[in-house]
Amino acid sequence: MDKSWIWLPRNSHEYSEGATNFVNSSAKRLGSLSEMLCPCRDCRNLSHQSLDKIVEHLVIRGMDKKYKSSRWSIHGEKRDSAEDSVLQYETEAFDLFKTIFSMDEGGPNPTTDNEDDEAPEEIEFKKKLRDAQTPLYSDCLKHTKVSAIMGLYRFKVKSGVSENYFDQLLVLLEDLLPEDNVLPKSLAAIKKFLKIFGFGYDSIHACKNDCILYRKEYENLESCPRCKVSRWEMDKHSNELKVGIPAKVLRYFPIKDRFRRMFRSQRMAEDLRWHYTNATEDGTMRHPVDSISWAQVNAKWPDFAADPRNLRLGISTDGMNPFSMQSTNHSTWPVLLVNYNTPPTMCMKAENIMLTLLIPGPTAPGNNIDVYLAPLIDDLKDLWAEGIEVYDSFAKENFNLRALLLWSISDYPALGTLSGCKVKGKQACNVCGKDTPARWLKFSRKFVYMSNRRRLPPGHRYRYKKAWFDNTVEEGNANRIQTGAEIYETLQAFTNDFGRPLEKEKKRKRLELEDDERLQEEECEESNELWRWKKRSIFFDLPYWKELPVRHNIDVMHCLC
Structure with a gap:
């Protein structure tokens, strides 16, 4: 229903x-x-x-x-049987394959369209699509190559079977099936098959200490130019390098391919226009399209807002323990993109939230997360400045697609990681900055932040409720909030130093100072505007980021009412 x-x-x-x-x-x-x-x-x-x-x-x-x-x-709503749900999983993947060329929605058909005027890569892709539709073996009426692959791959993911055991299962199936079967003989072959249809990812080698990614000017290096650690894994027993096996790998799921697939589906291409005609008129915010930030973006860049197909995105990240591990000694960070063009019932569904980066553990990237965000930011810069040519199945035309990152959504510690602003100590508030009303509790040994009633309207009764708070009456108004442009200008002089060894060295030198010297140093730093910043965030590389009215949001789960 x-x-x-x-x-x-x-x-x-x-x-x-x-x-x-x-x-x-x-x-x-x-x-x-x-x-x-x-x-x-x-x-x-x-x-x-x-x-x-x-x-x-x-x-x-x-x-x-x-x-x-x-x-x-x-x-009267009936529950689908287990067999139907499995079949649905197996057919949904192939439906995604088909929507890339709009086979089921009036688009070009890979079996009948003329191939003389097409690019070689499209011809090759359609051949692979025809191959995916072939029966598993000559007399098989129930399974095609793609349905068998998706069924087996789903079994591997759900049951947690290792790659070695899964390869053994494929060898056994090869002996059980007729000789003319088309089932791939290994997990690597299955992954290669899926990557043809844009369901793969880019493996980017990373420094073990989070200093750099081995891409662009560092692509052919054998060791990190900053910390001098080898690019390759080291054998724990013999201490020999395993050349060819990277010590750390970033998985990047390219967003441009995903955006092209979305518009190849006629239904999805229509839903991506939803925001253009569905803003509320009663002043109630039910979707980001009803927010002041959305309206200000439209007013600031009218050429971007003119085409309703241009995408508005949000980014979110946090640490997790994969494979249901309960240990706190491992932290993998997925980076997700949310598409706000679609209706509220769609944009927050799991299938519409895009996994773009998988930052490996075992330690959290912390301040060095900008190193791993670089591939995504590069694509976002291209999508803003130049855009990409995309076929719209709903309008039956090609158009230039652009995208804008509206804001980030995270808990408070991750906000400090993404924005580069300190979220602990005297200046923990990213809004108040150096004017944060911090008070040190001697016996609890922590800071508390009490003097926030000044943000209430003048004369508000809570300003005078002394017994409810800290036995004081708060007068005056809150300080003006810094704009993104002001923060950007402040951080122009900031030099980013990424990598865990560099951070440890700085911490060690600070601990070696005598208490009096350290106190004097902290007082000098507090008077410096740069003291509350850990880095100049990579988000400021986006040309529009400093102009956005709201750049970072705290997710609802971590907001106390």
């Missing part, structure tokens, strides 16, 4: 129409009933009501929160 209407405002015509269709279709599915259980937030599927009464309850009270997020089994 369609559930998109339950997230709409209850005073809208679309919500009322969706509720009516839901009630009528449920009654028909259950046997043309005149009464059935009401799923509103008061009845909660415990009392029977007439159909008209149920619609009235849904409009006035809304759907029960627990019921609207689950399966509507009480009203």
Whole structure:
């Protein structure tokens, strides 16, 4: 059943129409009933009501929160069988393959279109697509090459089978199947097959100490030019270098290919225009399109806003332990992109959030995350300055696609990692800066930040509630917030030094200073505007970043109300 209407405002015509269709279709599915259980937030599927009464309850009270997020089994929605869900996984991947050339939506057909006027790479791609459609073996009617590959690969991912065991399974299947089968003989061959259709990633070697990526001018080096550590892995027993096996690898999933695939789907190409005609008119923010930042971006760059297909993106990252590990000694950082062009019911779905970088562990990148963000930032700069040529399946035309990164979304420690601003100590507030109202608690041995009532309107009653806070009355107003352009100018003199050995050396030298000397040094640094910054963020390499009104956001989970 369609559930998109339950997230709409209850005073809208679309919500009322969706509720009516839901009630009528449920009654028909259950046997043309005149009464059935009401799923509103008061009845909660415990009392029977007439159909008209149920619609009235849904409009006035809304759907029960627990019921609207689950399966509507009480009203006839059936659970798919395990076999159907497996088949769906296997066919969805091939549907993505087909949408690249819009085979199922009126686009060019790889089996009938004239290949004389096409580029060689497109001809080769279509040959691979035809190969993917071949039966698994000559008399096989149930599985094609692509369905067998996706079924086996799904089995590997879900069961956690190692590459070695999976290769042994493929060898066994080769002996069991007829000789003319087209199943790849190894996991490496399967990955190569998937990469043809744009589902692979770029492996970029990285310095073990997070100093550099071995790309561009460093591509052919054997060791890091900063810390002198070898590029290659070292055997733990013999201490010999394993030449050809990198010590650290960054996985980058190119965003340009992903954007091209999105517009090859006619339905997705239409959804990517949603924001252009669906801004609210009642002043309520239900989507980023209703925000002041979105309007200011449109006013600042009208040529970008003129084409509704241009993408507005958000970036998010945090550390995690892969493979359900409970140890805190490992931290892998995925970097995700969110596409805000689509409706609110789509933009936050898992399948529409793009994994762009997988930063390896075992240690968190910390201040050195800019080293790993470089490939993504380079593509974002190209997408802003020049754009890429993309085929729009909805409009049946080629156009120049551009993209803009609106902001980042993270928890507070990750905000310091991305922005380069200190989020601990006396100047922990990235808004107040050196005017942060910090107070040191001697016996708790930590800073607290109490004097924030000055941001309330003058005369607000909370300003005078001494007993509720720190037994003081707060007068005056908060200081003006620095703009992105002002921060950019301040950081022009900042020199970035990336790499863990360099950070350890700086920390060691500071610890060697006597207490009095260290105190004097800290006082001098606090008077310096650069003291609260750890680096000049790589986001400032984006030409528009310093002009954005909001650059960093704290995610909802970490906001206290």
